[in-house]
Amino acid sequence: DQQVKQNSPSLxxxxxxxxxxxxxxxxxxxDYFLWYKKYPAEGPTFLISISSIxxxxxxxxxxxxxxxxxxxxxxxxxxSQPGDSAVYFCAARVSGGxxxxxxxxxxxxxxxx
Amino acid sequence: xxxxxxxxxxEVTEMGQEVTLRCKPISGHNSLFWYRQTMMRGLExxxxxxxxxxxxxxxxxxxxxxxxxxxxxxxTLKIxxSEPRDSAVYFCASSPRTGRLQETQYFGPGTRLLVL
Numbered sequence: 001d002q003q004v005k006q007n008s009p010s011l012x013x014x015x016x017x018x019x020x021x022x023x024x025x026x027x028x029x030x031d032y033f034l035w036y037k038k039y040p041a042e043g044p045t046f047l048i049s050i051s052s053i054x055x056x057x058x059x060x061x062x063x064x065x066x067x068x069x070x071x072x073x074x075x076x077x078x079x080s081q082p083g084d085s086a087v088y089f090c091a092a093r094v095s096g097g098x099x100x101x102x103x104x105x106x107x108x109x110x111x112x113x
Numbered sequence: 114x115x116x117x118x119x120x121x122x123x124e125v126t127e128m129g130q131e132v133t134l135r136c137k138p139i140s141g142h143n144s145l146f147w148y149r150q151t152m153m154r155g156l157e158x159x160x161x162x163x164x165x166x167x168x169x170x171x172x173x174x175x176x177x178x179x180x181x182x183x184x185x186x187x188x189t190l191k192i193x194x195s196e197p198r199d200s201a202v203y204f205c206a207s208s209p210r211t212g213r214l215q216e217t218q219y220f221g222p223g224t225r226l227l228v229l
Binding site: 006034036041042043044045046049089098099100101102103104105106 | 117146153163168204219222
């Protein structure tokens with residue numbers, strides 16, 4: 001049972017445009033959501049996060065939106081750059097645990113000039 | 114800080130052999146996580162430790178998999194015997210427990226395992 005789903009395995013965007021990556025979850029007990037970025041042959045690195053009590057968090061070109069009623073979050077990258085090309089993982093933290101995260105399957109973003 | 118260290122970076126072995134993956138977490142971190150990444154299932158949590166004690170191993174696929182954390186600076190993931198379907202990238206991650214809401218996990222570079 002996949003509690004965190006990223007239904008788009010890949011996304012292609014032109015440089016300068018907006019990239020929107022989506023994530024859906026099923027567990028109402030998640031209290032924190034994170035996005036990780038992964039380059040080939042490297043481990044995932046933390047990108048941005050949002051608490052379940054908020055609906056938006058912004059950090060430079062990256063903004064994460066949370067819609068609790070729809071159990072949906074999205075990552076917006078504006079403007080997209082070729083260096084943003086990577087796999088993006090959505091993750092949700094189980095409340096009350098030892099920082100246990102449940103990850104989605106990932107979305108491969110390609111930003112082309 | 115050197116970050117999370119994993120060894121080996123690549124491992125090629127034959128079916129039936131024992132495989133041992135190693136991880137050194139970031140100094141001072143008290144939670145350690147083992148993940149497996151495959152194309153089909155993405156990042157799966159296998160097991161995690163807190164203060165060297167296994168907390169949840171429900172993600173370990175079979176009895177062929179075992180993990181230990183003998184001290185705060187070292188953990189192993191062992192597969193015995195290995196099978197071709199175990200081929201994947203295995204990640205180790207560590208996390209501090211500072212009490213802040215914004216705790217995150219720090220990943221190592223991974224071990225790419227190929228079982229022939």
